[in-house]
Amino acid sequence: MADLLELIDISKTFDVRSGGRRATLSAVDHVSLTVRPGTTLGIVGESGCGKSTLARVIVGLHLADDGELVFDGKQMLTGKRRTPGELKQMQMVFQDPSSALNPRATISESIAFPLQVQGASKSVIAERVATVMRDVGLPAAYASRYPHQLSGGQRQRVNIARALALQPKLVVLDEAVSALDKSIQAQVLNLLSDLQDEYGLTYVFISHDLNVVRYLSDDVAVMYLGQVVEQGSAQQLYDEPKHPYTQLLLSSVPTLDPAESTRDEPVDTADSTEIPSPIDPPSGCRFRTRCPFATDLCAQVVPVPIQVGEGRTVACHLYTTP
């Protein structure tokens, strides 16, 4: 089956001031990814690794400096503002449920706004709002309430409803459950999973929480300092991490099973917790400053992603040199 979304060599930099000097922050660096229709691509990485920037480039909120984006067989602009018709095919669920809703708008006004912008008729809007509210499990009585009268979980349901109102093919979930309590997280994750089946949605699910990503994702990409270091099916990647960074990430996931505990055998070395700045990233492999296996080669040559199995790539010199 053809891919629904294909990112080819996407790069995004920001001009920032650092200590009074102008500097360039490399937020996303030559990222290539594919998403199959009806599946979920999870993107994991520490905060500041460029996950959210990548999400905004995908949906068109940020313009990319370089690279191509193919969506549903059609080339989409990455360097120019998209038209409303292009924008509505991909929607996004935002991270912070309290800032993602206009405090002066009722729930139904918030959900109806994208439909109004897209020029839907009054009757269509009313029908769509009622449908998506039901589908995300919001009582109809909430339609005239304001965001401050709702709990965090309910607000996130409203966010999801607003994203679905335009019937997008792809939904980008940017840390969509990270701000919620654990118990509410589970409910929202189940809801997202149900909605994916009902609406035939494709998700790009971005999170720093490895357990949550594993629960929802078919494929997973691991990002480090703006680059994808490893990708593959969730099963393979979690069972047999290849890149040293993936191994480091997985070793730090808390587990309930003592037999699986990695507490006493950390991959991490003493000074490896400091993340280098994306303003002046390390030469060669960006992970080398924290990598226990780093060699001279890593400082000189940027590792390119190489195929190491079915749909599996890893960008590490450990796998390029025999």
Next chain:
Amino acid sequence: MTEAVVPTLLDKSFGAGTTAADRDEAARRRDEWNAARTSEQPQSFWQATLRRFATNKVGVVAAGIVLLLVLGAIFAPLLTSADPLIGKPLDRLQNVGSPGHLLGTDEQGRDMLARVLYGGRLSLLAGFVPTIGAALIGTAIGVTSGIMRGAVGTVLMRTMDMLYAFPAILLAIAVGASLGPGLTNTIIAVTIVFVPPVARVAESATRRVVVQEFVEAARLSGASTLRVARTQVLPNVLNDVIVYASGLVGVAMIIAASLSFLGLGSAPPAPEWGYMLNSLRGMVSVAPLVAIVPGFFIFLTSVAFNLASDALREAMDSRL
């Protein structure tokens, strides 16, 4: 699956007790609950603000005083039969409380009550019109530069900063003097003085709002910048502007009164409070009580506006 939502209305199945008494009790509580639920209407932001404002005693009293002053100015002809412009020189400088002249008479024998009431029209006009004008212009400038950033925003805001660098009263005197005396020119001068601070308030509120995710969500739906500004940004900037502007009314009246005091405001013999204060200045040793009447009203209005403004800020501020 769904979050534990308390049902909005309870149906008959709630509280199926074993005894008749249990069931009756359950039915009573069910009706109570349902009655409370159906009467509970979600409140809009402004309804909630009004409700909280009503609980603030100082604010309500201050707002009441403002209302009385406004009504007094509007219905001045009904409240007094005396002419504010022509007086009897024989009756001049009657003391406060003298028969026929509740607030006394001024140096030309004109009834002070009539002059205060009619003068309130000019003074309140000079308080409200510049504030509303500056709020509109300042919000437009502030929201524009807050959204546009870049060169447009920088030029707009640095221009505002240049004006803001002048002390308010000095700028008002400079503008007023160059335009010449008269109420209209006073209003224009005070408006120009107030635009920069309002623009700064609006700009900082806009900067705070545009980085919020709901603005990004609106852009993602394909809305134009203008539409995002109007539907998403403006409603969230307005309450900051309203709170700030409500505090400016009192200041505007003082500046307008100062301009008339200096002879730059409304032309005599029109009874403007600042002008009245100036013309009675020389009589302070002869009729001290009468001489402080205009000053008292300037003070009262200004304080009432500021207290009402503070109460409004509190009513809007509390995070719901």
